[in-house]
Amino acid sequence: MNQLQIINNNGQRVLTTSQLAEAYGTDIQIVVNNFNRNKDRYSEGKHFVLLTGEYLREFRAKNQIDLLPNINRLYLWTEKGAWLHAKSLNTDQAWDAYEKLVDDYYTIKENVVPLSKDQALVTVLRTTADLVEDTQAIKEEQHEIRKLVTQIDNKVEEQITLDHGEQRRLQKGVATKVYEICNDPKERPKFFKEIYREIKDRFGVASYKDVKRKELQSALRYIENWIPRKVS
Numbered sequence: 656m657n658q659l660q661i662i663n664n665n666g667q668r669v670l671t672t673s674q675l676a677e678a679y680g681t682d683i684q685i686v687v688n689n690f691n692r693n694k695d696r697y698s699e700g701k702h703f704v705l706l707t708g709e710y711l712r713e714f715r716a717k718n719q720i721d722l723l724p725n726i727n728r729l730y731l732w733t734e735k736g737a738w739l740h741a742k743s744l745n746t747d748q749a750w751d752a753y754e755k756l757v758d759d760y761y762t763i764k765e766n767v768v769p770l771s772k773d774q775a776l777v778t779v780l781r782t783t784a785d786l787v788e789d790t791q792a793i794k795e796e797q798h799e800i801r802k803l804v805t806q807i808d809n810k811v812e813e814q815i816t817l818d819h820g821e822q823r824r825l826q827k828g829v830a831t832k833v834y835e836i837c838n839d840p841k842e843r844p845k846f847f848k849e850i851y852r853e854i855k856d857r858f859g860v861a862s863y864k865d866v867k868r869k870e871l872q873s874a875l876r877y878i879e880n881w882i883p884r885k886v887s
Contacts (some may be wrong), residue, residue, distance in 0.1 A: 659760055662720060662731065664704055668761050669731035671720065675740060678756060679749040689743040690730075702736035705729070734761040747840055758823065804837070815868045822864050828878040829854075829863075836883060846883055853881070 659678065662669050676683045690697065699705055706714050706729040715722055732737070732740070734757060741753040817825065833846045851863055857877060858866050865887065866874050 660720060661760070661772075664706075664731055667704075667733065669704060669733055669744055670737065670760075672730055672732070675732050675737060678752045679740065679744055680746075681744060681749070682751070685744075686740060689740060693739070693743060696739060697736065702733055702739055704731040704733070706731065719738070719876070732864055737761075742844070745841065745844065750843075754826065758819075762819070816865050817863075817871060820866060821871055825854075825863055825866065826872060828875050832878050832881055850878065850881055854878070 659670065659674055662671065662674075670678070674684055676686045679686070697703060702745055707727065711727070711729055732836060737753055737756055741749040785816055829847065829850055832850065833843050837843050837846050854863050854866070854874065854877070855861065858874060863874075
């Protein structure tokens with residue numbers, strides 16, 4: 656998949672139909688046909704944005720992409736829309752491309768991660784503990800401060816979920832397991848759905864992304880030893 660030109664619409668990253676077709680290794684007409692056959696599954700605003708009239712002229716004026724002058728409507732696909740198209744195509748290339756789109760295109764990466772209130776407090780307390788003078792009274796104060804730091808550290812550790820790289824490790828573990836147990840591309844989505852559902856149940860989270868960082872190794876071992884139920 657070539658480097659995609661980034662398109663933003665109202666602060667949301669989107670893709671044109673031609674970009675989506677190129678990423679999935681298929682023709683534009685196939686994407687259009689799949690959409691037309693399954694229109695009842697797509698919701699405007701959730702899966703796509705349709706630009707016409709003044710909105711299309713305004714978008715064209717921003718010069719984000721080159722558009723043919725005779726285009727009078729433009730579909731822009733969101734991440735959820737891209738997922739539905741991958742599901743319609745149901746090819747290995749489409750699913751692999753969708754994962755890359757989620758990781759490298761739709762997700763806006765930030766270079767600086769702000770500290771939470773607890774993490775900032777830990778930093779301040781550590782600095783204070785290191786600067787106080789070496790007297791008996793202050794040693795006792797240091798001891799109390801370090802006890803407090805440990806308590807807050809434990810609290811922060813309980814709250815931290817998987818970062819982007821750790822989520823990717825878990826995704827790769829799931830993909831490895833599914834490809835190991837299933838050679839039929841048409842059946843794999845069922846196994847993907849089942850294993851992600853059981854991960855959420857096992858670790859009590861709404862999404863695999865909410866798994867606690869401290870439980871990552873446990874989650875990876877769970878995936879490695881996972882045995883699917885009978886999928887009908």
